[in-house]
Amino acid sequence: MKLFSMTKTIFKTLGRGPSTIRYPKEPAKRYEGTRGQVEIKIEDCIFCGLCSMHCPSDAITVDKPVKIWTIDRFRCISCNSCVEACPKNCLCLNNVYHEPVLNGPLTESFTGSAEPAEVSSEN
Amino acid sequence: MSRRIVVPFGPQHPVLPEPIHLDLVLEDEHVIEAIPSIGYVHRGLEKLVEKRDFKDFVYIAERICGICSFIHSVGYCQGIENIMDIEVPKRAQYLRTIWSEYSRLHSHLLWLGLFADSMGFENLFMNSWRIREKILDAMEETTGGRVIQGSCKVGGVRRDISDSKLKDMVKDLDILSSDIEDLCHVFFDDDTVIHRTKGVGVISKEAAYSLGAVGPTARGSGVSTDIRKTGYVAYADLDFSPVVETGGDCYARCAVRARELLQSVDIIKQAVDAVPSGDIDVKVKGNPDGEYFSRVEQPRGECLHYIKANGKKNILRERVRTPTTANIPALVKMLGGCEMADVPVIVLSIDPCIGCAER
Numbered sequence: 001m002k003l004f005s006m007t008k009t010i011f012k013t014l015g016r017g018p019s020t021i022r023y024p025k026e027p028a029k030r031y032e033g034t035r036g037q038v039e040i041k042i043e044d045c046i047f048c049g050l051c052s053m054h055c056p057s058d059a060i061t062v063d064k065p066v067k068i069w070t071i072d073r074f075r076c077i078s079c080n081s082c083v084e085a086c087p088k089n090c091l092c093l094n095n096v097y098h099e100p101v102l103n104g105p106l107t108e109s110f111t112g113s114a115e116p117a118e119v120s121s122e123n
Numbered sequence: 124m125s126r127r128i129v130v131p132f133g134p135q136h137p138v139l140p141e142p143i144h145l146d147l148v149l150e151d152e153h154v155i156e157a158i159p160s161i162g163y164v165h166r167g168l169e170k171l172v173e174k175r176d177f178k179d180f181v182y183i184a185e186r187i188c189g190i191c192s193f194i195h196s197v198g199y200c201q202g203i204e205n206i207m208d209i210e211v212p213k214r215a216q217y218l219r220t221i222w223s224e225y226s227r228l229h230s231h232l233l234w235l236g237l238f239a240d241s242m243g244f245e246n247l248f249m250n251s252w253r254i255r256e257k258i259l260d261a262m263e264e265t266t267g268g269r270v271i272q273g274s275c276k277v278g279g280v281r282r283d284i285s286d287s288k289l290k291d292m293v294k295d296l297d298i299l300s301s302d303i304e305d306l307c308h309v310f311f312d313d314d315t316v317i318h319r320t321k322g323v324g325v326i327s328k329e330a331a332y333s334l335g336a337v338g339p340t341a342r343g344s345g346v347s348t349d350i351r352k353t354g355y356v357a358y359a360d361l362d363f364s365p366v367v368e369t370g371g372d373c374y375a376r377c378a379v380r381a382r383e384l385l386q387s388v389d390i391i392k393q394a395v396d397a398v399p400s401g402d403i404d405v406k407v408k409g410n411p412d413g414e415y416f417s418r419v420e421q422p423r424g425e426c427l428h429y430i431k432a433n434g435k436k437n438i439l440r441e442r443v444r445t446p447t448t449a450n451i452p453a454l455v456k457m458l459g460g461c462e463m464a465d466v467p468v469i470v471l472s473i474d475p476c477i478g479c480a481e482r
Binding site: 005006008009010012013019029031033034035054056077078079080081093 | 175176179182183186246247250253256260263264265266267268271273281282305306308309312313
């Protein structure tokens with residue numbers, strides 16, 4: 001039997017079907033608590049710069065005089081550090097990964113003003 | 124006497140998951156001597172400790188290794204907590220234990236797969252990784268990250284697991300352990316595995332001890348060493364004994380890891396039964412001042428975190444001694460006298476993680 005020790009596993013596997021997902025045809029696995037990307041409610045932001053100070057990968061830059069909050073999505077490691085540091089709770093981490101892109105850098109800037117938040121992306 | 128030649132092995136080699144370079148001095152097909160060299164993936168993570176707040180360095184500490192990341196963060200946080208005399212809540216200690224054991228399960232299943240791949244047993248490799256995926260799913264669901272958990276912090280843990288979720292995790296593990304047992308039987312009994320591993324890369328108990336081998340490499344040679352027995356986090360409250368094999372060959376090291384899978388499942392069950400309710404973290408005030416050697420048992424063996432702080436928010440020095448560094452002298456000893464074709468299996472049998480050895 002020693003030569004056929006895999007037989008039981010093979011029969012089990014045959015009955016079960018594939019263990020892999022046909023992504024992107026089927027959506028990827030995602031849980032409620034999965035760490036995805038950082039989102040900002042820019043209207044609540046006071047541009048204190050604590051998020052940028054606590055970012056381990058220097059992905060966030062905050063320009064207080066012109067009220068621009070910028071994140072480099074390629075540098076961000078989704079660690080939740082900025083979300084914990086934010087005194088106004090305007091940052092949160094969603095559970096969606098960024099769509100694949102062909103070239104970088106992938107920076108997103110948010111401007112805090114009376115108008116609706118303007119989103120610009122350069123890639 | 125035949126002519127001696129030197130064959131370079133690695134850093135890029137189909138069987139190697141990580142870049143280690145070996146100069147193999149061969150006489151015909153016999154390896155006379157192996158000269159290792161590392162230094163291909165140095166990232167300078169230890170130096171970053173001087174630039175980061177000590178609380179934020181946890182994120183970097185756990186990125187030292189992509190496989191035993193959670194246990195690195197436990198080692199670092201434990202060091203800071205000891206310097207600052209912080210009493211971590213019991214529930215946080217138990218959660219750290221549960222996640223540490225999940226890390227061990229995922230690391231050992233990954234290794235068993237790679238080991239099967241190194242001897243050309245692709246089917247077994249796929250099966251090990253299929254089981255590992257379930258472990259990673261449980262990690263992602265409870266911590267938010269598949270391999271970088273990010274749930275440990277100075278003073279406790281970031282996320283709690285509800286009691287009902289803990290029960291579900293144990294139920295899933297019960298189902299999974301029958302799969303793990305089937306997998307272990309293949310590693311223990313299959314002729315292919317036995318032919319490729321038994322009597323290969325033998326290291327005696329005395330040599331393993333004197334060369335400072337740690338973890339499954341030492342335990343496979345009969346040295347009963349396990350840092351978990353020192354009782355850090357919640358291990359003091361749990362009942363287990365180190366898994367020891369006496370063969371000293373690749374088969375014994377493989378058997379240690381296969382048996383540790385079932386041991387980890389047992390430890391998780393004990394921890395879930397005993398987990399107390401309460402807070403999961405305490406507030407950390409002030410800065411650390413002092414030095415501490417923090418010891419943790421990683422899937423590969425003992426890992427040391429040395430931390431020296433001077434009362435400022437940036438730590439003066441952090442030094443990590445990873446298990447792979449300790450196991451390289453033992454690897455060189457094992458390689459002397461082996462056959463060229465057995466080199467991949469022997470190198471894999473210490474579970475080299477060069478990424479964390481160089482940091």
